[in-house]
Amino acid sequence: MTTAPGKGTGTTTEAGTVPLWRHRPFVLLCGEQIASSLGRQITALALALLAVTGLGAGPFGAAALLALTYLPGALLSPLAGVLVDRVPLRGLLVVVTAAQALVVGSVPLADAAGQLTRPHLYGVAVVSGALTFTLSVGLQAALPRVVGPDGLLGANSALTAARTSGQIGGPALGGVLVGLVGPAPALFAGAAAYAVEALFVLALPAALNVRLKAAAMSPLESLRSGLAVVRAAPRLRRMVLSGTGLNLGSGAATALYVFYATRELDLPAWQLGATYAVYSAATVAGALLAGRFARTAGLWRATQVCGLAAGAAVFLIPAASLGAGFALLLAHQVAYGLTGTVWMVSMTTTQQLVTPKDMQGRVAGLVQAVLLTTVPLGALAGGALAAWLGNVPVLLGAAAIALLSAATLWAPTVADEPPAR
Incomplete structure (x- = not known):
């Protein structure tokens, strides 16, 4: 395992300083992120189109599908964080990714047998969401063990790049597959991507299975200790609270996105996939x-600037109804993708830096739960309204x-304490 990385671009091992791209555990994490992103993008597009075009879901039904995907993360992430800090981490990640492949694969099998129903589809959304966010907490806890604190900013940026490079092909591939074979059979590709992800996780070092001190604590004590870390970090606390409002608005917009684009803007599947x-x-x-922007401007300033820009970019979605819908949705995705990514990387790095090594799972779970709570609320409210x-x-x-939630980041605040090492 690693001890301390060098200048954010490499990691120090027993063999000396190694660039991140040559460090095997980190490269495996990058491969896992690519496979995972392909699976998620194909699955999200196919499930949404299957609900709307195959099972006749309306605005509320489409929004409910998104809400059910996020709801398990909002409710179960704190418990997932406790679990991550108490059990062998690699083993947990393998089980979660393998189960994801089976759950998603159940949809095309049921469709082929003529037994696919809305409850089945919504049940898959719930279980898949629970597995996805458990995996997210586990990977956030694993990264500091792989690269150490000084390499987190570069590692988070690189992992995000790996994840989103897989997402470039995922929607387009999903759109093509849906057009060729239909949304249900296209989910076989999503399940296959999750199976590949499980193989990457299985190849991670066995050292990730080392039990941490949290195993000796009760679950309630574990949750309280994680909450204490968040309370002691003013800027992290501000980021989380602002992020809940940002997610409320963007959650409502995202829930309506497929229905709005296909029914009101009449975008074909290939254009939707292109966005x-x-x-x-x-x-x-x-x-x-x-990484460069956060190092130049600082993690806090990068979060402030990009949070505000991401909030403003949401206005481009309703503006698409005035004309040039495809172009404006493309502009929204560019602006939100660019600024939202910098915001996410900065906040995640801040969270990991202020969290002790043996508490990463609990803090990640608590932060994730707070951030996700407003996504299903926004989705359900948006669909109903x-x-x-x-x-x-x-x-x-x-x-x-x-936009208003992101603007609260600019209110006066005090600096965080020095990062925990």
Whole structure:
């Protein structure tokens, strides 16, 4: 395992300083992120289109699908964090990724047998969401063990680039597969990507299975200790609170996105897939810029600037109803993907730096739960209100909430204590 990385671009091992791209455990994490992103993008697009075009879901039904995907993360992430700090980490990651492949693969099998129903589809969304966010907490806890604190900013940027490079092909591939074979059979490709992800995780070092001190604590004590870390970091606390409002607005907009684009803007599947692909390309650019921008401006300033820009970008979605819908949705995905990625990398790095090594899972779980709580709320509220008021008024309100929440980052705050080592 690693001890301390060098200048954010390499990691120090027993053999000396090694660049991140030559450090085998980190390279495996990059491969896992590419496979995972392909699986998630294909699955998200196919499930949404299957609900809308195959099972006749309306605005609320489409929004409910997104909400059910995020709801397990909002409710179970703190418990996932406790679990991550108490059990062999590599073993947990292998089980989660393998289960994901089986769950997603159940949809095309049920469809082929003529037994696919909305409850099945929504059940897959719930279970898949729980597995996805458990994996997210586990990987956030694993990264500091792999690269050490000084390498976190560069490692988070590189992992984000790896993840989003997979997302570039995922939506386009998903759109092509849906067009060729239909949304249900396209999910076989999503399940295959998750199976490949499980192989990458299985190849991670056995040292990740070392039990930490949290194994001797009760679950309630573990949660309290994680909450104490968040309370003691003022800027992290501000980032989390602002992020909940940003997610509320963007969650409502995202829930309506497929329905709005296909039914109101009449975008064909290939154009819808292209907007997701452009978003992925923008996130790659954001990941490449995040490290340099955050080192130059500082983690806190990078979060402030990019949070505000991401909130403003949501207004481009309702603006698409005025004309040039495809072009404006592309512009939204570029702006939101670029600035939202820098915001995410900066906040994640701040979180990991202020968290002791043996508490990474608990803090990641608590932060993730708070951030995710408003996503299903925004999705359900957006879907319900859109069925009553229409898509555009709700999208305008969602954009206003996102922008105002991001603006709170500019309110005066005190600096965090020195990062924990």
